[in-house]
Amino acid sequence: MEDAWFQMDYVPALAYECEEGKDDADDVRAVYPSEQDMEADKQMPKSSSFINAFQLIAMSQDLDLSGLFEEKDEVKEKVMLVSDHAIDDTMTKIQAAAADANLLAERSNNKMKMYPSGKLPRRSPRSYFFNLSAEFCKSLSSLLKGKLMSCVAAQAEEC
Amino acid sequence: MGCLQSKHRRKVRAWEDPFVLASQTAFSVSEVEALFELFKSISSSVVDDGLIHKEEFQLALFQNRKEESLFASRIFDLFDAKHRGSIDFGDFVRSLNVFHPNIPQEDKIEFSFKLYDLDSTGFIERQEVRRMVVALLRESGMILDDESIERILDKTFSEVDVNRDGKIDKLEWQEFVSKNPSLLKIMTLPYLRDITATFPSFVFNSELEEIVT
Numbered sequence: 001m002e003d004a005w006f007q008m009d010y011v012p013a014l015a016y017e018c019e020e021g022k023d024d025a026d027d028v029r030a031v032y033p034s035e036q037d038m039e040a041d042k043q044m045p046k047s048s049s050f051i052n053a054f055q056l057i058a059m060s061q062d063l064d065l066s067g068l069f070e071e072k073d074e075v076k077e078k079v080m081l082v083s084d085h086a087i088d089d090t091m092t093k094i095q096a097a098a099a100d101a102n103l104l105a106e107r108s109n110n111k112m113k114m115y116p117s118g119k120l121p122r123r124s125p126r127s128y129f130f131n132l133s134a135e136f137c138k139s140l141s142s143l144l145k146g147k148l149m150s151c152v153a154a155q156a157e158e159c
Numbered sequence: 160m161g162c163l164q165s166k167h168r169r170k171v172r173a174w175e176d177p178f179v180l181a182s183q184t185a186f187s188v189s190e191v192e193a194l195f196e197l198f199k200s201i202s203s204s205v206v207d208d209g210l211i212h213k214e215e216f217q218l219a220l221f222q223n224r225k226e227e228s229l230f231a232s233r234i235f236d237l238f239d240a241k242h243r244g245s246i247d248f249g250d251f252v253r254s255l256n257v258f259h260p261n262i263p264q265e266d267k268i269e270f271s272f273k274l275y276d277l278d279s280t281g282f283i284e285r286q287e288v289r290r291m292v293v294a295l296l297r298e299s300g301m302i303l304d305d306e307s308i309e310r311i312l313d314k315t316f317s318e319v320d321v322n323r324d325g326k327i328d329k330l331e332w333q334e335f336v337s338k339n340p341s342l343l344k345i346m347t348l349p350y351l352r353d354i355t356a357t358f359p360s361f362v363f364n365s366e367l368e369e370i371v372t
Contacts, residue, residue, distance in 0.1 A: 053315040
């Protein structure tokens with residue numbers, strides 16, 4: 001490196017301190033933007049024009065009454081399990097977990113379709129589904145337990 | 160009429176008669192009956208008394224969320240038209256009716272005004288809008304400093320509060336929403352147009368069946 005050949009036209013890199021008044025948190029957020037920042041960026045253009053409060057409020061999921069009607073397709077909170085096993089192996093485990101939770105599992109290539117094997121209870125079908133999926137999740141995670149890498153869930157208790 | 164004789168032999172009150180409700184709303188009789196199945200499921204989840212209480216409403220909307228939601232609470236209060244602390248079937252159908260796609264804009268505008276008028280003073284005040292913005296931010300996990308919130312409120316009021324009295328009255332709200340119709344998207348549930356097709360898994364008793372058996 002000391003060779004003159006390397007030294008020619010070499011200009012050492014200069015570091016600039018161009019942001020004043022920024023605290024550490026900002027720097028961290030700049031490098032690792034959190035989901036919140038991404039959301040904020042999407043919804044709040046950093047121009048001088050601010051969003052109207054009512055447009056913001058109208059984005060509320062809490063104002064969405066479709067939750068009253070959702071049954072099987074309610075996937076407001078997704079549970080994601082990651083498996084270290086091979087695909088076929090994982091699929092077999094999913095089928096086993098499904099059987100444990102009284103669900104029928106149908107495999108088509110790399111997709112799995114599941115539905116309850118018995119008849120739906122007339123009363124509160126929604127909570128029945130909720131319990132089924134909780135059971136399934138528990139069963140599956142214990143089957144994958146040895147090599148379970150991570151379990152990202154909005155309902156952490158279920159994992 | 161007795162057409163809603165469920166297994167619980169719940170007496171049908173006159174104002175909850177499906178034919179009456181169908182005549183007062185955009186729903187057909189069989190749609191009202193389908194809504195009754197939904198109502199039964201929601202109203203029996205915590206206390207089985209034929210009424211939807213706030214916890215049952217919350218449960219139906221959010222499944223397992225524990226904290227109370229400002230918006231859900233407000234909607235509950237509006238559905239509880241008779242101010243009894245619970246929603247009966249008539250309230251349920253008539254309130255959902257406002258969300259039907261065929262219902263005129265004026266009704267939706269009126270409902271949304273009442274929705275945002277948190278303390279029911281007949282005006283939407285700045286502190287109420289702030290409360291709702293804060294609730295939205297908390298719900299979505301967005302972070303905004305107080306100054307930004309105030310600037311949003313400033314901009315909002317300069318746009319909506321035409322007479323500059325610091326609050327939004329019904330007329331100002333109507334004008335503003337007419338210019339920004341997307342704000343009313345929360346006031347329409349498209350699938351209400353065809354409930355019986357949307358919820359085929361709901362098994363319901365129709366009057367015809369009753370006659371046969």
